Amino acid sequence: MPAAHARPTACLALADGTLFYGTGFGATGQTTAELCFNTAMSGYQEIMTDPSYAGQIVTFTFPHIGNVGVNPDDDETGDPVAAGMVVKWMPTQSSNWRAAQELGDWLAARGRIAIGGIDTRRLTRAIRQQGAPHVALAHDPDGNFDTEALVAAARGFPGLEGLDLALDVTCAQSYRWDEMRWAWPEGYQRQEQARHKVVAVDYGAKRNILRCLASAGCEVTVLPATATFDDVMAHEPDGVFLSNGPGDPAATGAYAVPMIQRLLSDTKLPVFGICLGHQMLALAVGAKTIKMNHGHHGANHPVKDMDTGKVEITSMNHGFAVDSQTLPQGVLETHISLFDGSNCGIRLADRPVFSVQHHPEASPGPQDSFYLFERFAASMDAA
Template sequence: MTSSLLNRDRAVLVLEDGSRFDGWAYGARGTTVGEVVFTTGMTGYQETLTDPSYAGQIVLQTAPHIGNTGVNDEDPESRRIWVAGYIVRDPSRVVSNWRADESLDAALERDGIVGISGIDTRAVTRHIRSDGSMRGAVFSGIDAEIDPEEQLRTVTAAPEMAGRNLSAEVSVSETQVTPATGERIGNLAVIDLGIKQATVDNLARRGFDVHVMPQSSTIDDIRAIDPVALFFSNGPGDPAASDGHVALLTAALRDGLPYFGICFGNQLFGRALGLGTYKLPFGHRGINQPVRDNTTGKVEITAQNHGFAVDAPLEGVFDSPAGFGRIEVSHIGLNDNVVEGMRALDIPAFSVQYHPEAAGGPNDANYLFDRFQAMVMDHLGKKGTNA
């Protein structure tokens, strides 16, 4: 199986500070704008591309050689490719994998994803690490010939990621139910803010009938399915722009529902507890991020994809400003001491900033689904005893 890379058109990446990087068109031709970010994963590009958390972002792969295994119908994490654009250095001209259904560049073109190849991705990465993630645009094909000043105006007119609520763009429009594949515990309400299929599969294996619900769901919608617990998924955007989701989570916590949140769900948990969030300079994206679990002292290698974090005390126990009792930071990122998880001590609730389903990536954190299952079972046991 070969790709169409021999028919090359020009492309250019333009950053909001005026930096320009010339290369070759990859995927669809045209113009795309978004926040330019980098991911350090050496593998799993198909899972990255289909992760809804990347909506609104032009993703740069730091691994130089991309596309050698093509794409297939088994590994997507959602119904489509979500990245706003794609940047690679060395796209493979030949697909060499027995599972491949088509080449990566063909899949990008099919889903209308404008990309660029053949640029110095190390230089772009170093630039972003130094100056922070910024808006950018890829102009490919005939759009690469647009006047440079007009190209820059296109970039600076684009919305910044801070202040954007993108969950409505990636969420399901109606509830989808995946039955439990393990011994059944009960209904689980999952608010889809950009969920990955591997997360749904992991929850179903723990005995939950997984009800993936639209991000616009209300507390009455949740109560209507008589859930045993609530889960908030990963997703794109700024947690500070999601007041409605914070209000929903606050109501559910006051109902006494056990809660588990990952990634965006961790940030919204922080806000529901009364804490603030902030934008990271260039975020954490990749499958090699070290995190310490404070409850065990174990260091995990984790998969991450986030540009925002919770502002909370890293050491000791503190009181929730919103009145949910004692809270502690349960996980810390070892690269930069960012909050990577929180645990409530007086209500059944916890969250992590990374992806325990890790598709594709390491499985170090998969135990968190077991921890959630145990917490729900314990809560149900206490509830039954009180009854």
Template sequence: MTPAKLVLEDGSVFPGQSFGAAGEVTGEVVFNTSMTGYQEILTDPSYHGQIVTMTYPEIGNYGVNEIDVEHRVPSLSGFIVRELSRIHSNYRASGDLDTYLKKHNVIALSGIDTRSLVRHIRTAGAMRGILSTTDADNASLIAKAKAAPSLVGRDLVREVMSKSVTSWDEKLDDWTACEIGAAVDSGGGTHVVCMDFGMKWNIPRHFASRGYKVTIVPGDTTAAEIMKLSPDGVFLSNGPGDPEPLDYAIKTISELLGKTPIFGICLGHQLLSLACGAKTFKLKFGHRGANQPVMDLTTGKVEITTQNHGFAVDADSLPADLEITHRNLNDDTVAGVRHKTHPAFGVQYHPEAAAGPHDSHYLFDRFQDLLTAAAV
């Protein structure tokens, strides 16, 4: 393997070995605590602009396949692991991780002390960094890391969202649909329009598996254009980066409130909250992993959730017509909100999982209930 380095803007240096593509890339360095699901993480558009570190020590042991992708191509800036598995073994595998990353021009690093890196990020906070296989000079790399753009204030959504209106009919695979009970046609021809801010594909798979007609529109589509599609409900997708610069999306959502049921996930939840008058803030190191505990305040139940976000809704800024429905039990941040008078709600995590536990799939039932009530 070729020598390579991760260098952070604060001067921290982590030498290791390169795999995947060769070259140099900058991004915000973050970590994910999932034990599995690296292919879904690689292809999640919410990671656009970030260098992702996996805390699980060995990655790549089950290879890659064409089924578990969550978008057309990987969107993240770079990938870091403690150890890259030299072999892969899984009946679904169609290739190995190293070759997959080379194919999609993703620079990756192995052989570093990921535990040390993660502890540093938890203490100092997520920060800009650079992965390089071409520059070995620490001073040069530190300067490049410091010069890299921050995620705060940037509109990353326009770089990953769909560019045209499309229909979606792909459903969950038989195993997943059977396991979560979403294969039953409960939509009755219901039409859901999904605003794509960088949407994971398992979300429209859930909707299609319920019998919905699913239309995907770019995240900058106006409320008037959406209403011309005659939706029975509107979904607000996940996506990368800071929600506050997305004034076009916030305006659209504010105009849709009260006209149709709305369900938001992750960035969509943040945008819904902003459209109602709340504020957001950047977390110190974010929530990323398939093992994040959340309490549903309406039932008192605790669910283990999949999360991927670096910003959160400020609880103290919530207007009177929004109420908190879920709390993150690690730090008590807002994990879900509901509008008190309009049929609209959002959660800060991913009930569609992929990869992750299925504790939260009931939220699709709650959206179904809103759609049914609105149709009466």
């Protein structure tokens, strides 16, 4: 940590004019985004590379971030996708056998700005009170900040509502995914042989979701977010997976929903969706999505399975939610958040079409919800 009198080298400006000064690391420059907080105690590399964080700066409420460095294996996609990071303590020298690089160098090489040494508890309270604020984050080693311009930049950020970001993070063209999950949750059988052809529509897919599908016995073909019904059917899938992804589901739904509606009306294929994929399925059956106040971002969120009454501890990352009041007849609410009662899962009453808001692939996080991958595979076995 710099001495108390050291000149700050980073400044975070909230749209309401609140300023937080700290020490910059990672890239220099300035960025604007929506600000959220994540309560996970580990997995900062997976969080920063989760494509669903596009357009957002992540405040880590856990104070020790960066102390295990970064490594080539834990990326959820090729580059950091979150716009920046906010931490309490400046990262110390990393200490871990897997570390290949320091967090700050990794962020700098990828053009991502970070600020450390600020009161993240005060900031988190502001996020809860204001609802995910629009912010500008600047890092200047000389410590020169035009704070009025920064606040104006924060105010100028248009926000995530109405924004389709899936097109920014989806794959450019289709590809086969073959890699298996490394560690397999206890009590589950890894399927070495692929039994089912699955098309995964990539709205910003995390790699570990694709690994989980492959390890559950799926031969996975990944298609870009704009894939049409005919594109999907050309692969003669046994089931279709709808991935997680960034931005406002209503905006992405403009092109994703018609494809899913055709799947539902013209086929009997099993469909499984996670997070943005869950929201896409909900929109396709006629429900609506809403912007949450500060969303759910963490690795210890309790979710209740309405069928069994069992509570799962889950990994979460979403700022929008399916409005359960708008679920039509024939669509069952299968999971709810025990934090706020918001919808966390749906299923069609009469066929194996289902989706969840949380992240059964964990990464980082608990593995309680892993059974959903097996359920998807079993529904293709039964079809």
